[in-house]
Amino acid sequence: MELIWEGLRKALELLLRLDPEVLRITLLSLKVSGIATFISVVLGLGLALTVALNAFPGKRLVIALMNTGMGLPPVVVGLFVTVLLWRNGPLGFLGILYTPTAIILAQAVIATPIIAGLSLAALQHLPPGLRLQILALGATRTQMIWLLLKEARLPLLAAIMAGFGGVISEVGASIMVGGNLKGSTRVLTTATVMETSRGNFEIAFALSFILLVLAFSVNALLTHLQQRSRRR
Amino acid sequence: MSRATIFQARDLQVHRGSARVLEVPALDLRAGEVLALMGPNGAGKSTLLLTLAGLLPPTAGTLHFRGTRLHSRADRDAYRRCMTMVFQDPLLFDATVAQNIASGLKLRGLSAAERQPQVEDWARRLGLGHLLHRPAHQLSGGEAQRTALARAFVLRPEILFLDEPFSALDSRTRGELVNDLSHILAETGTTAVITTHEQGEAARLAHRLAVMQGGRIVQLGGLREVLNHPEDPFVAAFVGMETLLKGQVVTCRDGLLFLRVRKDSGDRAMVALGEAQPGQTVLVGVRPEHVALSLQTDNTSSARNAFPGTVTKVIPHGPFFKIELDCGFFLTAFVTAQSLSELDLQPGRPVVASFKATAVHLIRREGLDAQL
Numbered sequence: 390m391e392l393i394w395e396g397l398r399k400a401l402e403l404l405l406r407l408d409p410e411v412l413r414i415t416l417l418s419l420k421v422s423g424i425a426t427f428i429s430v431v432l433g434l435g436l437a438l439t440v441a442l443n444a445f446p447g448k449r450l451v452i453a454l455m456n457t458g459m460g461l462p463p464v465v466v467g468l469f470v471t472v473l474l475w476r477n478g479p480l481g482f483l484g485i486l487y488t489p490t491a492i493i494l495a496q497a498v499i500a501t502p503i504i505a506g507l508s509l510a511a512l513q514h515l516p517p518g519l520r521l522q523i524l525a526l527g528a529t530r531t532q533m534i535w536l537l538l539k540e541a542r543l544p545l546l547a548a549i550m551a552g553f554g555g556v557i558s559e560v561g562a563s564i565m566v567g568g569n570l571k572g573s574t575r576v577l578t579t580a581t582v583m584e585t586s587r588g589n590f591e592i593a594f595a596l597s598f599i600l601l602v603l604a605f606s607v608n609a610l611l612t613h614l615q616q617r618s619r620r621r
Numbered sequence: 622m623s624r625a626t627i628f629q630a631r632d633l634q635v636h637r638g639s640a641r642v643l644e645v646p647a648l649d650l651r652a653g654e655v656l657a658l659m660g661p662n663g664a665g666k667s668t669l670l671l672t673l674a675g676l677l678p679p680t681a682g683t684l685h686f687r688g689t690r691l692h693s694r695a696d697r698d699a700y701r702r703c704m705t706m707v708f709q710d711p712l713l714f715d716a717t718v719a720q721n722i723a724s725g726l727k728l729r730g731l732s733a734a735e736r737q738p739q740v741e742d743w744a745r746r747l748g749l750g751h752l753l754h755r756p757a758h759q760l761s762g763g764e765a766q767r768t769a770l771a772r773a774f775v776l777r778p779e780i781l782f783l784d785e786p787f788s789a790l791d792s793r794t795r796g797e798l799v800n801d802l803s804h805i806l807a808e809t810g811t812t813a814v815i816t817t818h819e820q821g822e823a824a825r826l827a828h829r830l831a832v833m834q835g836g837r838i839v840q841l842g843g844l845r846e847v848l849n850h851p852e853d854p855f856v857a858a859f860v861g862m863e864t865l866l867k868g869q870v871v872t873c874r875d876g877l878l879f880l881r882v883r884k885d886s887g888d889r890a891m892v893a894l895g896e897a898q899p900g901q902t903v904l905v906g907v908r909p910e911h912v913a914l915s916l917q918t919d920n921t922s923s924a925r926n927a928f929p930g931t932v933t934k935v936i937p938h939g940p941f942f943k944i945e946l947d948c949g950f951f952l953t954a955f956v957t958a959q960s961l962s963e964l965d966l967q968p969g970r971p972v973v974a975s976f977k978a979t980a981v982h983l984i985r986r987e988g989l990d991a992q993l
Contacts, residue, residue, distance in 0.1 A: 518708050521676050525706035526725040527776065529698065536724075540715055 396594020403595050410571075415599055418576040421489050422557040425496030426504075429552050432497070433504030434545070438534060441512040442520070455509060458502025463495075467565030470495040474566065487568040492576065495562035500552035507548035511541040546615040550608050557604055577603070624651035627812060628673070628780060633682035635668055635836075643668045643679075643836045650780065650812055657823035657844075658816045659860065660833035666816040667784050669833070673814060674782045675700045687779075702729065705773045706782040709789055711765040713757035718749055718768050721757055725776045743771040747801065763794035770798075774805060783815040787822065799825050820860060824848070824904065824984050832856045845904075849951040864907045864952045865984070870897045877978060880905065889949075892925040893981035904984040909943060911980030912954035914964060914972045927975040928952070932966050942966070946974055 403411045440451055472478055474486040474494075485491050515537060523533045538545060560578035567574030569583055577600045584593040628650035635643035643665045650656060650673075658666045671677035675684065675697045684691040686700050705725065713721050719740055726736045744750050747767040752760070760768065766786060773781060786802075787795040803826050806813055817823055823830055824844065831841040832855075840847050840856045847856065848865045868880035868891060878893045882905065897903060930948030937943075941955045944966055952974055956966065964972065 516710055516712055518710055519712050521671070522706070522708060522712040524676055524701060525674060525704070525782075526728055526772070527702040527705070528728045532728055536714070 392590055393594060395591050397598060399591040400595035400598040404599065414575050414577055414580050415603065417489060418557060419603060421492045421576060422496060422553060425493045425556050426500055426549065426553040428497040429500035429504045430549055433501045433552070434508050436505040437508035437512055440509055452509065455502055455506045459506040461499055461502060463499055463559040464561035464565065466495050466498050467562035470498065470562065470566045486566060487570060487574060489567070489574055491566040492563050492574060495566045496556035496559065499559060499562060500556045503555050504548050504552040507551055508545055511544035511548060512537060514544065515540055543615055546611050550611050553607055554604060624653055626650065627652045627687055629685040630673060631683045633672060634680045635672060635677065636680040641836060643672065645669060645838055648838070650814065652812055653810045654828045655806055655813045655815065655826050656829045656831060657827035658814065658831050658833055659818060659823055664833040665836035666833055670782050670784050670814060670816055674704055674706050703778065704780040704782065705776050705778040706784065707769050707773050707786045709785040711769040713765055713768055715757065717754050717756055718744065719753040721768050722771045722775055725772060739775050743775040746805065747771045762790050763798060766790065766798060770802065774809070779812060781811050781813040783813060785816050802826065824865065832859055864950065866905050866950055868903055868905050870899050870901045870903060872899055873897055889928065891981060892978040893983055894978050895983045897983070906982035906984060907952065907976055907980060909953040909955045911976045912952060912974050913976065914944065914954050914956060914960065914974055916964060917973060925978045926981065927973050929971065929973050932968055932970045932972060934968060935966055948974055
């Protein structure tokens with residue numbers, strides 16, 4: 390118990406002192422997971438819309454794969470991305486292994502199926518006739534898609550939160566493809582693992598609290614957006 | 622009354638997988654008319670409606686709107702801005718009543734200042750004036766469907782498609798809505814196509830009636846023509862259950878209406894229960910279970926209406942027999958096997974059909990004289 394209070398005190402101290410290393414780690418976590426989530430929203434929402442609005446052979450299989458993808462273990466993703474980016478690997482020429490870009494790539498692979506799967510469920514939950522009704526009101530295809538997204542905005546924001554939550558908290562892939570390099574690829578989760586293994590529990594706790602506050606803040610912001618639209 | 626044809630469908634076919642679910646060789650819509658599509662579930666009513674609305678591309682066939690063939694996606698997109706559709710589910714957006722009514726105008730790029738007066742006008746006309754700022758999810762079923770109708774009418778559609786718009790509502794709400802819709806259709810002269818399996822709804826709203834079965838139109842014609850002169854047993858079983866006659870109110874006293882009913886062989890008097898103004902034109906309906914048959918006019922009976930006629934057909938109908946009669950108009954009666962043998966009912970047999978004043982079903986309509 391004492392350890393936890395000590396960790397809280399230390400976290401506050403590090404935050405108030407604006408410790409440059411902690412600040413850098415925190416900002417990098419936010420940046421990497423933010424960009425990864427953004428990429429996943431574009432890809433995941435696009436995929437969900439494509440599947441939801443079209444009938445094609447093998448649609449059920451695609452949906453099953455998307456749902457399976459929601460449970461991809463980050464270490465498995467980390468392994469595949471590492472092999473892919475390895476010096477002699479197919480994408481080795483990019484030279485991005487052990488850079489923040491590699492972490493963004495791995496996290497996007499993790500978050501895309503989460504956002505795609507939950508977005509698809511959100512879109513499929515809309516009344517089946519709504520698409521025809523919107524077209525019957527004279528909407529162009531673009532307007533129709535926009536209105537569908539607007540109607541599903543609550544669960545879609547939940548999908549984005551789930552995607553962001555999944556990558557800001559994962560450690561396996563970040564450590565494998567980023568390497569936890571000080572000043573370059575060290576993020577909150579990898580730093581926490583490292584400090585814990587070294588027995589620096591206060592710092593590990595401090596980093597964990599920051600991680601929690603960060604996750605809470607981002608989700609609070611999205612929740613605010615979500616519920617504000619609800620009250621209208 | 623002749624009207625210009627504004628929409629033509631030719632050789633329409635819709636296939637689902639290998640099954641043909643719709644086959645309509647020809648269907649025209651005339652400006653200002655209301656066409657009702659009736660038929661059992663799975664008859665293809667909704668499929669035909671979606672195809673006519675340009676929302677379901679047919680497997681084969683052509684659609685022409687105001688002389689232009691709807692060929693490319695661009696043609697269909699342009700056509701979609703000339704029509705609109707109301708579904709059984711109101712399918713409102715998660716927004717206020719006013720925002721819902723405005724949605725189609727907004728899609729057409731009208732500014733808020735341009736939208737507002739039209740939205741308020743149509744909200745008022747559908748009795749939603751006090752609900753403008755209410756979120757759609759707080760509306761009752763009837764209010765939600767009124768909002769859907771306002772959202773459609775505010776677009777001043779050249780053709781309005783209605784897919785069983787009132788089926789999900791309780792009978793009182795449905796009656797009110799059918800009433801309001803018939804007023805608005807008459808006022809605006811909107812061309813409309815409505816699917817329904819309620820004969821009363823079709824009788825209140827439609828000028829022409831198409832009866833569908835197995836993806837085909839089995840009979841298409843004027844409302845009374847189809848109801849009173851079904852061309853085949855299916856249509857007769859589906860709609861011929863009720864005879865519809867046009868009559869004029871002569872007098873009204875003590876809740877009894879004395880009507881003059883026009884028949885091929887001259888006018889006849891009929892007595893009904895109800896309130897109406899002398900001179901008013903009404904439709905009267907009689908259901909077969911209310912018609913009694915005898916060999917001569919029975920003065921002791923309480924039935925006030927008696928019409929001599931001839932049996933044209935005897936059809937077994939469950940535990941009863943359905944007797945089709947020619948009394949100068951089409952009339953059907955249900956009789957038991959016992960009556961059938963006692964009266965020796967067979968085609969050509971002269972009988973007297975009688976029914977009580979309470980059995981006469983009154984249907985009042987807007988501008989009936991012009992339409993029928």
